Amino acid sequence: xxxxxxxxxxxxxxxxxxxxxxxxxxxPSEVVAVTGQTIxxxxxxxxxxxxxxxxxxxxxxxxxxxxxxxxxxxxVEVTAMTDGKTVAFRLEWIDDSQDDLPGPQxxxxxxAVQLPQKMETNVPAPQMGEDAxxxxxxxxxxxxQAIVDGRVDEITSLYPNASVDHYPFRAESLKKDPKAxxxxxxxYAPARRLGNSRSGPRKQPVEDMLAEGPGTLTRTNxxxxxxxxxxxxxxxxxxxxxxxxxxSVQKGTNIAFAVWQGARRETGARKMRTGWIPLILKEPGx
Amino acid sequence: xxxVNNWQxxxxxxxxxxxxxxxxxxxxxxxINKCIACQTCTLACKTTWTSGKGQxxxxxxxxxxxxxxxxxxxxxxxxxxxxxxxxxxxSGEKPVYGGSTIFExxxxxxxxxxxxxxxxxxxxxxxxxxxxxxxxxxxxxxxxPHMAWFYYLARICNHCTYPxxxxxxxxxxIYKRPEDGIVLVDQGRxxxxxxCVRGCPYKKVFFNPMSGTSEKCIxxxxxxxxxxxxxxxxxxxxxxRMAGWISxxxxxREDNPIDYLxxxxxxxxxxxxxxxxxxxxxxxxxxxxxxxxxxxxxGPGVDDAIAAYKKAMSEGDDDLAGLLGLFGSTEEVMxxxxxxxxxxxxxxxxxxEAVRVPLREPVNIRPAYDKLYQITRxxxx
Ligand code: SF4
Ligand code: SF4
Numbered sequence: 001x002x003x004x005x006x007x008x009x010x011x012x013x014x015x016x017x018x019x020x021x022x023x024x025x026x027x028p029s030e031v032v033a034v035t036g037q038t039i040x041x042x043x044x045x046x047x048x049x050x051x052x053x054x055x056x057x058x059x060x061x062x063x064x065x066x067x068x069x070x071x072x073x074x075x076v077e078v079t080a081m082t083d084g085k086t087v088a089f090r091l092e093w094i095d096d097s098q099d100d101l102p103g104p105q106x107x108x109x110x111x112a113v114q115l116p117q118k119m120e121t122n123v124p125a126p127q128m129g130e131d132a133x134x135x136x137x138x139x140x141x142x143x144x145q146a147i148v149d150g151r152v153d154e155i156t157s158l159y160p161n162a163s164v165d166h167y168p169f170r171a172e173s174l175k176k177d178p179k180a181x182x183x184x185x186x187x188y189a190p191a192r193r194l195g196n197s198r199s200g201p202r203k204q205p206v207e208d209m210l211a212e213g214p215g216t217l218t219r220t221n222x223x224x225x226x227x228x229x230x231x232x233x234x235x236x237x238x239x240x241x242x243x244x245x246x247x248s249v250q251k252g253t254n255i256a257f258a259v260w261q262g263a264r265r266e267t268g269a270r271k272m273r274t275g276w277i278p279l280i281l282k283e284p285g286x
Numbered sequence: 287x288x289x290v291n292n293w294q295x296x297x298x299x300x301x302x303x304x305x306x307x308x309x310x311x312x313x314x315x316x317x318i319n320k321c322i323a324c325q326t327c328t329l330a331c332k333t334t335w336t337s338g339k340g341q342x343x344x345x346x347x348x349x350x351x352x353x354x355x356x357x358x359x360x361x362x363x364x365x366x367x368x369x370x371x372x373x374x375x376x377s378g379e380k381p382v383y384g385g386s387t388i389f390e391x392x393x394x395x396x397x398x399x400x401x402x403x404x405x406x407x408x409x410x411x412x413x414x415x416x417x418x419x420x421x422x423x424x425x426x427x428x429x430x431p432h433m434a435w436f437y438y439l440a441r442i443c444n445h446c447t448y449p450x451x452x453x454x455x456x457x458x459x460i461y462k463r464p465e466d467g468i469v470l471v472d473q474g475r476x477x478x479x480x481x482c483v484r485g486c487p488y489k490k491v492f493f494n495p496m497s498g499t500s501e502k503c504i505x506x507x508x509x510x511x512x513x514x515x516x517x518x519x520x521x522x523x524x525x526x527r528m529a530g531w532i533s534x535x536x537x538x539r540e541d542n543p544i545d546y547l548x549x550x551x552x553x554x555x556x557x558x559x560x561x562x563x564x565x566x567x568x569x570x571x572x573x574x575x576x577x578x579x580x581x582x583x584x585g586p587g588v589d590d591a592i593a594a595y596k597k598a599m600s601e602g603d604d605d606l607a608g609l610l611g612l613f614g615s616t617e618e619v620m621x622x623x624x625x626x627x628x629x630x631x632x633x634x635x636x637x638x639e640a641v642r643v644p645l646r647e648p649v650n651i652r653p654a655y656d657k658l659y660q661i662t663r664x665x666x667x
Contacts, residue, residue, distance in 0.1 A: 068395075102478070103493070104403065155495075190497075195474070196498075196499060199478075199497065217457065
């Protein structure tokens with residue numbers, strides 16, 4: 001844990017220093033994924049600072065109820081690179097607080113990247129797609145990052161002073177039989193039994209999903225990965241996913257982003273988002 | 287929003303989805319006058335369903351002392367404050383709610399008028415226990431209703447006809463079972479947005495921080511499917527509870543115990559009908575409490591309900607008194623009952639006799655000195 005903590009601090013400092021001394025190219029109207037790169041999931045890696053970034057303006061999700069009524073995060077800064085197979089997006093935004101502890105009335109910082117499943121002239125609705133026009137979403141959350149970084153799957157990780165009288169699956173009689181114990185534990189955790197690991201043990205802080213309109217989000221095969229670190233001003237997160245099929249230097253696609261601030265009680269549909277933004281590939285230096 | 291009929295309001299109202307009543311609707315009657323706040327129900331539920339990680343703070347069943355008890359803190363006061371003008375028009379044959387429901391007063395951008403408790407609000411589940419509504423001063427004499435009073439309010443999910451939890455969920459992760467009207471959160475689909483927690487005025491959906499999903503009372507549906515009453519019903523020490531099925535008022539059957547108590551005799555009333563959910567747990571209001579308080583909680587039928595309940599005993603209303611004797615008499619769900627002279631019989635869903643109780647329990651008076659055994663009995667156990 002100590003090493004992990006040190007590493008996180010080093011990363012945070014590195015991100016801060018790099019942010020302070022950079023002089024980077026802006027790509028004002030499109031997200032540019034620079035080709036021929038070695039993909040990294042490190043938001044503090046120096047390579048990001050040589051790539052153009054797109055300052056994506058965020059707008060309220062105010063199309064479907066429940067809506068977000070008060071604007072929060074203004075902008076997310078997006079940098080992208082590709083190795084020809086995968087594409088990595090680095091998202092950075094301002095957020096005063098670190099919200100990675102779930103609980104009643106406690107929400108989690110997060111961000112998401114959305115792309116149309118098919119590259120078509122008629123793009124899906126930017127707000128979660130539409131019927132027969134599926135969008136692919138890769139979603140990063142700060143609590144999942146904390147779990148991946150070593151947060152233990154116990155209530156005391158969330159409430160350090162919690163005392164538990166008894167969990168039936170911790171009964172003495174079950175200790176010799178891990179299988180029976182595991183089954184018993186699942187009996188009291190129906191969501192996990194159904195494979196809905198919204199929290200709890202997980203290996204990736206990113207989840208892959210498909211949607212065909214608001215309210216239709218469905219989990220799909222895990223193809224994305226990523227990593228997020230808290231910076232002094234907010235979050236820097238890298239999300240890596242397969243390069244969209246059919247995309248090339250000649251032919252781009254569209255991309256959209258969303259950001260949630262836990263402290264502002266943003267969750268689900270209550271989020272700041274962008275519309276579609278062109279995503280293009282560019283060779284380095286071009 | 288659709289227009290739906292809410293008989294508890296005596297009028298139509300707006301709801302997020304069109305009216306779609308289940309084939310059968312789970313319902314319950316709780317007789318508040320008999321509850322002793324022993325919390326056996328709370329523990330029966332806790333040990334059956336919520337002993338897992340992240341469920342430590344959850345009480346799907348809780349019993350709070352009114353007026354100062356709440357779980358979570360201030361759950362009812364908070365919404366009552368937000369919902370203005372809860373007036374009933376009683377000029378016609380039936381009372382009509384003239385205020386707006388939580389669906390009708392939903393602010394812009396919301397599906398229902400709601401709020402979410404802070405985590406500390408769940409920290410004192412028995413706050414206000416046995417606290418009286420007022421001081422007892424010197425010279426006070428006993429009278430009805432009591433000038434200083436409290437009562438115990440046992441609460442579970444109301445398996446509402448128009449659930450706000452269901453309306454508030456943007457993912458459609460909450461569903462009402464067409465076969466029995468039980469409202470469930472799909473644990474495979476829920477993504478933990480806590481919109482249901484915000485929407486449910488009774489605060490009977492809980493967020494589990496370990497599973498990341500919301501969880502709630504399931505009316506012990508695996509038992510109900512076998513014709514058995516839920517755990518909090520059959521373990522109730524005070525025998526205050528009866529589970530069964532309720533019909534629409536125009537289809538009420540006198541021989542259905544729940545219909546008889548709710549629709550025919552109207553002694554069991556919904557909890558905060560003005561919220562607009564058509565909740566399906568009905569309460570026989572406490573008879574010793576000023577009705578200015580209970581009218582707000584159970585609607586305008588309180589005075590008549592109390593009068594009928596009192597008469598059941600004092601004026602030999604044998605049907606009503608007999609039916610009340612069936613409470614807590616069997617584990618089986620009774621969908622029909624009869625009274626034959628001094629005998630009251632309950633029948634299960636298959637039409638088989640489930641239980642038979644006498645109208646009056648036989649009273650045995652044993653003399654202090656027992657001649658047979660030549661001993662003197664003392665009056666302690
Ligand atoms: S009481 Fe609350 S949780 Fe239960 S059905 Fe009604 S709205 Fe949903
Ligand atoms: S078990 Fe019955 S009597 Fe005891 S608190 Fe619960 S409802 Fe009241």
